[in-house]
Amino acid sequence: MTTADLTHVDHLIVGAGFGGLCAAIKLDEDGERDFVVIEKGSGVGGTWRDNTYPGAACDVPSQLYSYSFALNPDWSMSFSPQPEIEAYIKRVAEGSGTLDRFVFDTAMTDATWDETQQRWLVQTEGRNGKKTYAATTVIAGPGALSEPKLPEIEGIEGFQGEIFHSAKWDHDVDLTGKRVAVIGTGASAIQIVPEIQKKAGRLDVYQRTAPWVLPRNEHRYTKLEKAAFRHVPGVQRVARAAVYWGLEVRVLGLAMQPKLTMAHQLKAQGNIRRGIKDPELRRKVTPDYTLGCKRTLISNAYYPALDADNVDVITAGIDRVTDNAIVTKDGTTREIDVLVVATGFYTTDLPIAHHITGSKGRTMAERFAEVGMSAYKGTTVPEFPNLFFVVGPNTGLGHSSMVYMIESQVTYVRDAIRTMRTNGYATVEPTEDANSAWNDDLQDKMANTVWSEGGCASWYLDKHGRNTTLWPSFTFLFRHLTSKFDVDKYAVTAIDQPTSNQESVPA
Template sequence: MTLDTDQSTTVKHLIVGAGFAGLCAAIKLQEDGETDFLVIEKGADVGGTWRDNTYPGAACDVPSQLYSYSFAPNPDWSMSFSPQPEIQAYIQKVARDAGVLDRFRFHTAFVSGAWDDAAGAWVSEIEGDRGRETVRSTTLVVGAGGLSEPKLPDIEGIEDFGGEVFHSARWDHSVDLAGKRVAVIGTGASAIQIVPKLQEVVGHLDVYQRTAPYVLPRNDRRYGRLEKAALRHLPGLQKLYRSAIYWGRETYVPGFTRQPKLALPAKKLALGNIAKGISDPELRAKVTPEFEIGCKRILISNTYYPALAAENCDLVTDRIARVTDRSIVTADGTEREIDVLVVATGFHTTELPITEHIAGRSGATLADQWRETGMAAYKGTTVPDFPNFFMLVGPNTGLGHSSMVFIIEAQVEYLRAAVATMEAHRYGTVEPTRAATDAWNADVQRRMQRTVWNTGGCASWYLDDHGRNTILWPRTTVAFRRLLASFDVAAYDVTAAPSVPTREEVTV
């Protein structure tokens, strides 16, 4: 890394984001001897979503042994499903142990990035404690994540609410909720973890539901002292745990992508969870989904339904008409007074804000390119008109059944292979062809047509404004890893790197 006096930094690789994806890229590039990189992160630490989401009850819904790097097993998980503080501590430890943090800059935002065709480089503007800087890099690796920018609901009057209001991903821990009248808008993955915790301490809780989700029992358990000792001293046992969970999760795929009837046992389990947690027939009817299981994200909890059934909790299914200074008014005219409003309405997923600030060879931004047809990339990672650009957790790489860390590792292996290919063949740029990209995405969307996400009878955040599912991967993770196992240079337009004279030529 070199720093010029005009606030201009030159590196080989600029990595945006220090969550699971950005950290993985940094560690693996370093392993390959690619040490000339800079990782920028707008937050104060590594962790990404696990740094930001500190709401009560925050935990992973993928088992801990699988929701971790394959190259950094952790024998110290306290439970089979890790709580947020443990995941954040794990990411911090992995970063320290890898020795990469000297090339991380925190409190540093990515302002913009543009491809300079004449220079054969990315020119990015960043802003942080050192002020505004220009970074020139050979590659631009974006690991900003799809669940990083909170999405606020478009509700009349919400900006005028007189009490405390905050998004679940920006939890305000200074607010004392004890005995308060609290409303939670949303019944997604975050909300079903928040609701049981709030129900225990607030005076009254209103939960506003637009669509009832499927909620499976959370088969969580605490690891005992002997089991943790065995996991620490018998590495093969941890690999066995991980493999068993992984292959068990892969069995879910046919029920999502080919034959929904295969998911019937899971549906019965979810309905049984309702029956166990709620005795009131009217409330049971309200929380019973009207679409096929898997169409929307399947959630897990043992405490959500009992919390809804508690005396100090009301589930509201009428549409919200407006928010006043101290209340929420629904379409039927009912006004419910509240002191605190918690918004658990998800994130910008199909229209990622960062894409507005990345411009390719033609000068058009990534958002411009995707505005017409929706998000689309070659192998979920590279994009025509954007040379040497790699997007981790890109279009159609999301999962409805397994760990995103697996996908991230597969994409990083593809990135490593691309960089190695560029080095070996002295390529200055690699850019996927339009034909290869179109063929890849046509196949993805063809496969998507028969999935439960498209046929299950629901509207979800998986679908964009064009009705296309641009979020999920419609095949097994085994297939994804195989397809990204090597860099297929034949699918790319390449240019030669500028000629660099040898030491002998310079001497002459």
């Protein structure tokens, strides 16, 4: 229903990446068709729409990095490049029959819980101006790697050459023969560097912490394999299952016994020896922490690129940036024409949390600042009724596919909405006790993982040293725990219950 300044919907979905699209498709299947998806970008795809830098590709095999309900028999290779993944998401969206409820080029600017109406009032702004939605539920799928993080370096704003973040690549800049600097050696950087090295006159790679990089066991699918995937029942399901279980066993080393990662560490050391001839450069790029403590990367091209004559790996810390150069703490000045910032994303400080105000009148960011970033089952947060995250706190992975986690969370959200319909609940909100117990148990499990004992500082950790990013166990366990909405862990209110002096009714 639309009035002059307010549009009423049952469900408002924020974000049209893998998470938001999955939620839209599954709500539609359930008959929950009164929803709107708002997306700040110009189309579906999320991370895979925005990250178009040279060499962009997935580091999880595509057989698993895709929806279980929309298998793709036409992947060109085991680790598919960005254009193929974006095209896949577009095809799924176009075939879903839900795109008529997507509103693109529209950002959520504010979401406030209205206690009287028991609705979320969501302010949006986009190409059609400002608009307000009143929604019974909000499903937030903003993406964990969606807000680029710029480094705090003195003088960087005064650089007069070309400068851009890896997630906002400027394809109009020709790097041929240029003096280029890349700040960062994470997942994006190791894909970018080999591509830039082929064109740049000189390439400086600024490394703060060396990553562990395993060989990329790439396989290009033959016509026969694609035909089998398409026409022989069960073949692609078996291939997907094999990938899943092959990745799942890595949890034993990451989350249970870090010493079990040693075999992979030896492979990574071999990757360095094969790719780099110079002993001093080998020393520079060899990490001093246990593999898995930071995100483990895969590449066959990164080390050979670093060993090229036109590349320097610089480990001295950056002191400042001038109008045409980078000055390191040892006093060296290196002039450059182009600066590529590959310094990652906001992960332990969710940007969307600053724009959501709950039932106690404070933003989610203010709550997180007081009690730490946490959510019950990575999906719901006390003080924020009827709000569901897809890819919320502690749902990230260091070993497998986030699409698997997304489908698990969407199953939980669907059952929550069914429960609300069946029982006549106006609101559901996790109790503080349930949230605390869940997250205390998570952090207890985290203490014995490689992410806590591996000897490194990573973007997995918040300012207090707590890992609020990753799931510290098997993904099939998470799926089991989110297979049914556990309403007994929630405070609920009935639809007809008066809002004044309101009390929770028993679940």
